[in-house]
Amino acid sequence: xxxxxxxxxxxxxxxxxxxxxxxxxxxxxxxxxxxxxxxxxxxxxxxxxxxxxxxxxxxxxxxxxxxxxxxxxxxxxxxxxxxxxxxxxxxxxxxxxxxxxxxxxxx
Ligand SMILES: [Zn+2]
Numbered sequence: 001x002x003x004x005x006x007x008x009x010x011x012x013x014x015x016x017x018x019x020x021x022x023x024x025x026x027x028x029x030x031x032x033x034x035x036x037x038x039x040x041x042x043x044x045x046x047x048x049x050x051x052x053x054x055x056x057x058x059x060x061x062x063x064x065x066x067x068x069x070x071x072x073x074x075x076x077x078x079x080x081x082x083x084x085x086x087x088x089x090x091x092x093x094x095x096x097x098x099x100x101x102x103x104x105x106x107x
Contacts, residue, residue, distance in 0.1 A: 013071045019049040020056060034060065034068055034075035041065070043078065 014026045027047055036043040041062040048055050060068065069075065 015068070015071065015073075017047060017056075017058065019052065019054065021054055022049055022051045025049055025051060029068070029072045032068065032073045034065060034073050035078045036065065036075055038077045038079050043075075045073070 013029055015029065015032065016024060016026055019025045027050065031050065032045050032047045034043060034045045035057075043060050043065055044057050045060045045064070045068060046055055046057040
């Protein structure tokens, strides 16, 4: 007696990504969590590598976000953080060097 399988019937959704230690790995939606940027349409996702157990975080474009959401990955909204001191001092430095500050805003 031979078991019969309908091709693809029991196939789980797998998501290919890259672990910094192991290289290419395949995840299921349950291995991932999306962190969506409340101010934009992108975000990042984090996952636990099934091979080494390390938790990694990767940026996710709007397209990646929509694909992951379609596969049932859980998500959370992350409020955009306040501007850091480093960013402010960098902007002030740029202002000092820039004869026309409005050009900075255009960029
Ligand atoms: Zn790994």
